[in-house]
Amino acid sequence: MSGASPLPEPPIPRARAAPIYAVASGKGGVGKTWLSTMLSIAFGRAGQRTLLVDCDLGLANVDVQLGVRPTADVHSVVRGFLELDSAVTPVLGGPGRNGGFDLIAGHSGSGALGSVKLEEVGRIATGLVKLAPHYDRILLDLAAGIDPTVLRFARAADKLILVTTEEPTALTDAYAMVKLMRLQGAPIMPYVIVNMAENRAKGRKVFEQFAKACNEYLGFRPKFAGAIGRDPRVPDSIRAQTPLPIRHPQSQAYEDVVRIVEVLNAG
Ligand SMILES: Nc1ncnc2c1ncn2[C@@H]1O[C@H](COP(=O)(O)OP(=O)(O)OP(=O)(O)O)[C@@H](O)[C@H]1O
Numbered sequence: 135m136s137g138a139s140p141l142p143e144p145p146i147p148r149a150r151a152a153p154i155y156a157v158a159s160g161k162g163g164v165g166k167t168w169l170s171t172m173l174s175i176a177f178g179r180a181g182q183r184t185l186l187v188d189c190d191l192g193l194a195n196v197d198v199q200l201g202v203r204p205t206a207d208v209h210s211v212v213r214g215f216l217e218l219d220s221a222v223t224p225v226l227g228g229p230g231r232n233g234g235f236d237l238i239a240g241h242s243g244s245g246a247l248g249s250v251k252l253e254e255v256g257r258i259a260t261g262l263v264k265l266a267p268h269y270d271r272i273l274l275d276l277a278a279g280i281d282p283t284v285l286r287f288a289r290a291a292d293k294l295i296l297v298t299t300e301e302p303t304a305l306t307d308a309y310a311m312v313k314l315m316r317l318q319g320a321p322i323m324p325y326v327i328v329n330m331a332e333n334r335a336k337g338r339k340v341f342e343q344f345a346k347a348c349n350e351y352l353g354f355r356p357k358f359a360g361a362i363g364r365d366p367r368v369p370d371s372i373r374a375q376t377p378l379p380i381r382h383p384q385s386q387a388y389e390d391v392v393r394i395v396e397v398l399n400a401g
């Protein structure tokens with residue numbers, strides 16, 4: 135699976151461009167990249183044409199998790215070599231009900247994050263807006279941390295998906311992320327996903343604590359998109375570079391993702 139392909143014309147004229155979801159967390163290693171790929175597959179299976187953009191400009195790994203070899207990446211776009219639409223790599227046959235989607239890969243190991251200017255991130259954001267009419271859903275897999283480039287990408291999105299685990303450090307960092315975005319005036323109401331939860335009930339409880347803190351100190355209550363259980367099939371499928379629902383057609387973690395997509399699609 136490789137090679138950039140020209141974008142097909144949208145099959146039917148869309149009244150509205152695709153909503154852009156930023157998948158963010160603050161803390162690293164909570165499952166943003168894995169979840170972004172699963173959401174892309176689940177949106178596809180629900181009939182939505184999806185584009186996933188790896189916005190981790192320093193240590194990208196969507197393509198590594200999926201075992202695809204892109205010929206172009208978002209870094210070329212940052213440097214102005216390619217227009218965003220010629221940097222698209224179709225995954226699992228491209229957008230379709232089989233769970234395929236389009237990917238704009240990141241640039242692994244470039245170490246370029248430090249030198250990426252905010253205006254360059256802005257250029258990617260502008261390109262995304264141009265692509266939006268071709269898709270039903272656009273997902274941005276963000277880097278960890280809360281530096282200005284991460285926040286700039288998050289502000290380019292219409293919706294924020296905040297990923298946390300049950301760990302206090304992940305919750306604190308997720309809180310810092312929403313607080314900073316609010317301080318910057320972004321009127322985003324985040325969806326929260328508790329990943330690697332012991333079970334769904336525990337995940338919900340952790341969300342309630344988080345929501346209470348947001349309500350008390352920031353004056354709003356985030357939405358609960360759902361919890362995903364810790365599932366050994368997840369690292370197994372990543373090691374095999376095969377998407378979870380293909381390697382393990384029955385898995386609790388993917389079932390949890392499908393429920394989350396239902397919540398997201400319900401708006
Ligand atoms: N539900 C889950 N059950 C078990 N393991 C999981 C689950 N979700 C993620 N993981 C594990 O967590 C690891 C980190 O996931 P991932 O790389 O997606 O995190 P990330 O938030 O994107 O990290 P980074 O901040 O470095 O970009 C994966 O290698 C995977 O094995």
Ligand SMILES: [Mg+2]
Pocket residue numbers: 166167168190195275276277
């Ligand atoms: Mg990641």
